[in-house]
Amino acid sequence: MEILNFTIDELERWFLMLFRIGSMLMVMPVFGYNSIPALARIAVAFLVTSVLFPMHPEMQLTLMPGVLEFFAVIIREVFIGLSIGLVTIFIFTGVQFAGYIMGHSMGFSMINTIDPMSEQNMPLLGQILTMLALVIFLMMDGHHFLLMAVDESFVQIPIGTGALSDKAIQGFAMLSADIFNIGIKLAAPVLVTILVSEVALGIVARTVPQMNVWIIGFPLKIMVGLVTLSLALPMIVYVFQKVYRGWQGDVIDFIRALVNT
Structure with missing residues (x-):
């Protein structure tokens, strides 16, 4: 097949691949971060589609009998993506x-910042941990895995x-529930120490009623939490790396579960 010498069937396949890849990458x-211009993301989707298209010549697509049928397949591909x-x-x-529950337990629940990647309000500790996780993700070639998952989706589906x-x-439900599991695992050290400090403050309040525990407790929890x-x-980095390795298998398993049997 020569460049720009596509049959109608090949054009249909290319555009349907573009819709799936584009919706995934977005x-x-x-x-998919909002800090990346939309035009750049569209360009990446075009590039990835053009690279993957000749790698899957075995995919044969019956010509759509009408516009409505083709539109229905587009919706399906966008949904899969x-x-x-x-x-x-x-x-x-x-x-x-994890960052949210850490900050809430330390008294940072009202402190939010604008996340430069998503351009949304995010708890301060949540943003710090997300930036750290992103660095680890890239160091472990997570972006390569994402592209591999895109390619694997066309092999399986x-x-x-x-x-x-x-x-x-x-x-999907189990992976959604893993959000809370991941958060608790990463935040566990801070949550446990904050809990111990609050128990200690409660004992002090009972034994020394004259002491204003509320004034002491607020900065103490911040100091204990940060330390x-x-x-x-x-x-925390080790736990994230371990979670990441398990997450790779979960993503591939989910892709295989979408096979129409």
Whole structure:
């Protein structure tokens, strides 16, 4: 096949691949951040589609008998792309949740900043942990895995196939629940030390009623939380790396669950 010498069938396949890839990249980590201009993201989608298209010549697509049928296939491809893209971003949502519960326990619940990547309000600790997780993600070639997952989706789910099976729904629900599991695992050291400090303050308040525990407790929780976070940072990085390796298999399993059987 020569460049710009496409048949109608090949053009249909190329555009349907573009819709799936574009919808995936628009919500995936790294590629889907609002800080990246929309035009650049569209250009990346065109580039990835052009690279992957000749790698899947085995995909044969029956010509659509009408516009409505072709539009229905477009909706299916966009749905598949968004589903896979959302699953890939759950790991970072878990990190943001960890930052939120850490900040809330330390008394930072009212301190929000604008996240430069998503351009949305985010708790201060959530933004710090997300930036750290993103650096680790890139160091572990997470962006390469995302592109591999895009390619794997066409191996497992050829154009025009795929469905939201019971297995896929169950997988999506389990991965959504993992947001809370990831958050609790990452925030556990800070939560435990804050809990211990609050218990200690409660004992002090009972034994020394004259002491104003509220005035002492607020800065104490901040200090204890920040010190614990700095000391536990290597462990948090290790836990994130372990979660990331398991997350890779979960994403591939979800893609396979979308196969229309």
